Amino acid sequence: MTQLTIVEDVERKSFAAMHCSIAQTLEVIGEWWTMLIVRDAFLGVTRFDQMQERLGISRNVLNQRLAHLVAHGVLEKVAYSDRPLRYDYLLTDKGRDLFSILTSMRQWGDKYAAPDGAPLRLRHKGCGRYTEAALHCDKCGEPIDSGNVRAVAGPGDLERIVASTR
């Protein structure tokens, strides 16, 4: 695959102190490459060399990203060899809970940026068909979209994210 390498000075702020769950999620998965590592983990790619080859990423950057994901409990290291010491990187429950984000990202990309067709499809084992996953309300089961919900400040809205706009 052909890729441009872009070296940037990026001034970024840590989102750790923000009382916003999206900012908190970005603190964990917002680095470049991180969601592609998570994608590969869901596809059964668990070893460093495999990931490095598939992603075309430097060993140094991959090491940093994996250490970050392990530190945040998204992946866990499980030794598969003692001599030399080698690890599988496996999704934890917290990591598997990224499935909704990953699936939503994939479907948006399929819709807007996949001129050759979807690279990957999911077959739902339950009904045997290719599935497009859609958000539904856990209370009534009806589909949820931005037009049929209203944002309300919760107990953790310490910076008036919501109240300041409504």
Place this chain on the structure above:
Amino acid sequence: MTQLTIVEDVERKSFAAMHCSIAQTLEVIGEWWTMLIVRDAFLGVTRFDQMQERLGISRNVLNQRLAHLVAHGVLEKVAYSDRPLRYDYLLTDKGRDLFSILTSMRQWGDKYAAPDGAPLRLRHKGCGRYTEAALHCDKCGEPIDSGNVRAVAGPGDLERIVASTR
């Protein structure tokens, strides 16, 4: 809000040439701050000064991110004043389709990184209750998770993202 500023040399690759819909989505929304701008757009924050104040971001970085989102058709600029010339930044249909990603990110953060409770909740207008959105199969309506689907190569799998792992 207290925030650390981290200046990094980031070597990143453009994902534009990758045949992966997640990579394509990262190409549009993967920059730091971008999803917080999209979050604010959903909350009705449409003007530059408002965004700048809420995000605590430099005017320069905010300008770059907004121009990127406009170029990719996620936001559109609509003039609300001629003298001086001023714009509202409004979500397009493509931008509103980021709702599933944003909602999934928010819920993951609520679950794993919201010690004071959820900053924001969504009330479903249909049933009147606070909703947790969950992915369901569009074919049979049953819940979808990583355990009940199987990844299958689609027509756009030009780099054998799937086939190489199964």
